[in-house]
Amino acid sequence: MINSAIGLNSGLKMKGAIPFRDFKPTFSTTKFFRGFYNTKLGDIYSMATCTLRGNHSWVAARLTNYHYHCKNPAFGVMKAQLGEEEIYLEVPNKHSLVFKADYAFPSPLTDREVIVKIVWKRLSEKSVMVAYHPLTSHPKVENKDGKAVIRASLQLAMLVTQLDDETTELQWGLHLNFGGKLPIAVVNGFLVPNFLRILSHHQAFFAYSIHLQDLTKTDGKLLGEVLINQVKAARKKGGWKKRAELGKVGIDEFLYISAAMLHTPLTDMKDNDAINLAKGLSAIILTNTEASAAVDHWIAQNPALEEFEKEYEWMRSFFVEVAQYNLNTSNLGLRLRVFGGALLSTID
16 A cells, blocks of 8 residues: 555656646645546546645644544554544554545535545655555445445545654645546536645644744745635635624634744734734735735835844745735735826826
8 A cells, every 4th residue: 555655656746647737726835736637537636745844753643633533543642532423444553544534515416435544654764654545345334324325436645754853745646536527617616625725724733833933934934824724714704794804803813823923922012003014014015016025115114024024034924925815816906006007108
């Protein structure tokens, strides 16, 4: 199973092995994700790379535990008590687990299920391979309610490699078949966003664990992305009328969960000061075409921000990420820039 996983990753990285096309353009620059869907046979292939802040053993444990609540004994933790609804099936040994996952598809499509054996092996002192291997059956799996279900096949290879004392690289290779072809709308509208969400969840988990004194310039960019994802998730819980209110909820959640943000008071900064600074950035973003230029302008106008940046190197990259998101989503800013340019051109 390990050799098969290594072969999957190697094959997907070979130039021209599969006619990859981008499933969906990603806003994030902290991860790389591509995929291919064979519309005739229903085979889905994807590959991704991203960096995570954490020890490679810790990252491997997190990857293995993502789809179920049973913690793995190979990483030195106690197994959690399992309820009747758990998708865990068995733990054959300290280096493997078996679980079942169900996928509900919109009518008239038939629901799917997958049985997977997870195995992991330390390939070197600084690398671990976590492999999800498809099983065709299992003694504990039975169709109790009699509903029609199609058995899917899932193979996932995740190579975790320690890059330095603080950073781990994840190389992901996937081959998935849901037991036949699916409408392309389902692939693009459901499966692809779900793949991206899994990668984002892993990144966010480790980003939230970084303490203030350990943040680097690269971490600022990642934290900016995590904040944006938190705000977007919060806004989905209500209509457009509650957009601003729910956005604030997302920010509160980000500040509460993040180890770096939870205990970082700035004694000289009052609420009104922070509001005025934020409004200043919003106004500058509306009149700029580049996020980095907007943040440069904003920091240059505020001595307190220059001082803040000198102390925390991650600060600029964090706000550039936030500014870029606002540039990408702000219709008002786009209109101002287009009409302003047209007006100046006419006057000229």
